[in-house]
Amino acid sequence: MNSLIQNILIFSALILSIGFLVRKYIWIPKKKKANKACGQDGCGC
């Protein structure tokens, strides 16, 4: 039982970590993106 709970906890941590990185860098909510470049120097911000 103890082992099962510990396994659930570690896999939850793994999923959370992967989910966090994916959400932060791969699947970014659209509202965070700027519409256009900020200036004429093509910085792409």
Added chain:
Amino acid sequence: MSKQINVALIGNPNTGKTSVFNALTGLNQKVGNYPGITVEKKEGICKLPRGVKAHILDLPGTYSLNASSLDENVVIELLLNKNDKDFPDVALIITDVENLKRNLLLFTQIKDLKIPTILAINMADRMNRKGIKLDLEILERRLNTKIALLSTRKNTGIDTLKDLINNYKTISTEPCLDTSTIDTEYFQNLKKAFPNQDLYKLWVVITQDVNFGKIDRNELAIEKFKTKSKSELKRLQQKETIKRYQFINDVLKEGQTIDTANARDLRSKLDRILTHKVFGYLIFFIILLTIFQAIYDWASVPMDFIDGAFASLSHWLKGVLPSGVFTDLLAEGIIPGLGGIVIFIPQIAFLFLFIAVLEESGYMSRVVFLMDRVMRRFGLSGKSVVPLISGTACAIPAIMATRNIENWKERLITILVTPFTTCSARLPVYLIIIALVIPEGRFIGLSYQALSLMLLYLIGFGAAIISAYILDRTLKIRRKTFFVIEMPNYKLPLLKNVVFTVIEKTKSFVLGAGKIILAISIILWFLASFGPGDQFNEADRIVKTEFANQQMDESELQQKIAAHKLEHSYIGLTGRAIEPIIEPLGYDWKIGIAIVCSFAAREVFVGTLATIYSVGNDDEETIKSRMSKEINPVLGVPLFNFASGISLLLFYAFAMQCMSTLAIVKRETNSWKWPILQLVLMSAFAYVVALIAYQLLK
């Protein structure tokens, strides 16, 4: 329910805007970024009389409403967009009593947007020393506003300012300048084309050089109104500025008197020394040495303490929690992962402490002026000096320190080349490899090993400068080549401002990069703690059978089992999989694993090798003696010989082996393009150099 007043804090750079922000908000402030861009957004809450609260937004410093940089664009966008949740009920313009004439240009522009505008004249404590007298009554009448005379240093005038914010509705919104007088015919046409729009707002939108993120020019149909060429518009802009200065001159003639005979000025004397062609560089070099030494020496005490504390915490957790995988994850993954974040805090705090003191005192502007003539030849800015120097401690705060470089191209080049400078995480790798492959002996009293280490630092700095030169010529980013810097007055740094800066920057690192480092640590722990097949799952039985005939104590056996498991874990298999790629560099699969693991952070290299070589701790001598006995299975010679050692040193000198630096680069450039490019180019270059070195020396 109490009402909240939106206040925008606006002003030229170096007017003490941050001090006013700190005085109004205290510690009720938070720092973030504007969505989608990397301009810092500082906001806080100020409690006003009668239970009213003010939301204070500290906007980036700007000289006028004619934006030429990302920072200035943020100010204009907010002031033109009434739908923005932060659109100010009242604008608070911070000015410096010594530069009132120049500072009032921005004031008149913002007032003409018909936003209630308060004028805060800061640094009032300097008035006597500079022989300045102000007639506030005349100034208020002529500028048609309310004025607060402040001294954040003496903490005077803040209550008056709070009262004025509370009563902002009584402030007139009458403009200072009749816009149509700039060019009567042009503005009449503009009014006919857009009868429902405010003329000055239209004019500001039309004349901007930068694109807007939130405001669509097409929606305003302004693109269709092209009655003037760009150069003609610029001419009109100049005419507007001249008209504004004529107005400001008239106002100040009545409301301000300056008795230069009373002025006691040390500034010019100090400037002559600090920007001197010889002494200027010498003084800067001494200051740098002090900072460098302090980051290394002073930070090492708290760093050692943090390291020890986290190691003890891991050990304690293993003792009190029931044994199992979650306990292992906590003790071997999460706690060391957190320790890996927290351990950087002293270095970051010390670095930003020095930067804040240098900036607050006014010295940094002199350094930037001094260094610009040198750095410009390599496509960098004078302001790139700070990140390049601080990169020798850690690339993460160094990249964060590029934020004050206004020019995007120069800032980007600085971000891209800073990881070449030898950071402290490379040191453990350099020290152990040098000790293994560089012979003991001396040259003019200096040991070969010390000279090798110094050479590696020079190689790193040289690589940064040369790659900056190449990037400057290859990156197709337009940039304006002028360099304008304001030389602020010298002043004693305000302790409150310095402390706030250190807290804010450190918090930004821990909460920003820290979460990423922690997530990666958990994933790395997983890959090192699990593996497919019997070789991993039956490691206990396999090792016990293999060493059944040998005399071995329990701890030695456990180390063998751990090493066997690691070899057959997912990360171990990765090491095996990359062996054909790294073999031409003189490395085996074990070094391969260490390289893969140290992708998270370079210093992991030594720790990983320690585990692989079955050494129970990270003591360098122990690892060293074990590593020196390792034999290359293919060639039958010591694995760590001169050729493979130099190859490994050069690989670490150039490779982008730092996940957290990549995360920071992503955050600072707001794009994956640059960190990926940095990773690919630096790794490819490191590989080629290491390959050539090994093949030539073997």
